Amino acid sequence: MSGLDARALRRDFPILERTVHGRPLIYLDNAASSQKPRQVVEAMVAYYYNHHANVHRGAHTLSTEATDAYEAARTSVARFVHAPEARSVVFTRNTTEALNLFVSSWGGAHLREGDEVVVTVAEHHANLVPWHFLKRARGIVIKAVGLTEDDRVDLDALEAALGERTRVVSTFHMSNVLGTINPLRRIADLAHGVGALFVVDGAQGAPHLPVDVQSIDCDAYALSGHKMLGPTGVGALWARAEVLESMPPFLGGGEMIRKVTVEDSSYAGIPARFEAGTPAVAEAVGLAAAIDYLEAVGMEAVAEHDAALARYALDRLDGVDGVTLYGPHGDDRGGIVTFNIDGVHPHDVATALDAEGIAIRSGHHCAQPLGRALGTAASARASFYLYTTEDEVDRFVDAVVRTRDFFAAFA
């Protein structure tokens, strides 16, 4: 199907050998969180068995080794997103925290009443709710751009929404519901054309697509480790160094200071200024191992594999009576297939599939405004990754059709 051998890669993921309800697990909830290869777990175990101590604080050998491992992980993230320098990578817990850090710190320092932030109706709540905080605190104006008929961001509407008060354009790399891949460079040019910053929610981009923050020309990019084969508890915010330099701290405490008196404190430079307290060192080590793994497979191959599986699933489901599909058809579509079965609640669809060992997600997918725009509060979502096989997609599609037939019998 693509240059990637999913069957061979699966051997690295022990969880994929288990059964659920007596059936082989088919894990199609990767947009929520991916599974982890042995290499990631083993890197974390090796770190704990051999090197663990607190970072940045000690003169002793273990502390130096832990610090080196942690800083090497920062370099890995920088390399992965093609950032010009590692010091502009800030470790966070996840994308949500990365976006909150940016909005609270940069937005809090630079945005005033009446300043405008442009998003789309298809954002994850992580790229909406932090802006709502600032709307309440500062009176900023949030403008949300709609979608075209084929579930792409309406770029004409986006351009029309920009003006002299626009300070930020913030949107997703790939939609976690529609699979739509945004034309980031084009949006960056539009944003920069009015002097606004361009922020990218890369929660679905970093795991599934090649990321080059320099060719995208964004000002900030947020990602989560757990969606890209890494552990939970670690993510990152990359931002241009000048942008980070202009941001005050987010949390106060150890590690982020230069000098402290009882009365006052001065702050460390970037990135330490944003990493108060003991960080998730083992998790950063795990994320670096995940990045090594993804780089060895090749992100172009991952993107091609995911997209080919989505095309295959969409081809099979398109035209199935009683099934509604969401999202665009085309090259700008990642490995996410969101759908509804007429008259069946998506939670029931997910439960029926789970009975066959197939894990999908159902609900609003943390994108309630998008649900409103699509006219459906909830939907079912299958999301693929590098270990998903065509055979699994076949079994998923067959189960969807069986579920439709099962519920039709009671209609």
Ligand SMILES: Cc1ncc(COP(=O)(O)O)c(C=O)c1O
């Ligand atoms: C597009 C998008 N943005 C943000 C997030 C939030 O990610 P996290 O829960 O890892 O912070 C998600 C998670 O599903 C997502 O899909």
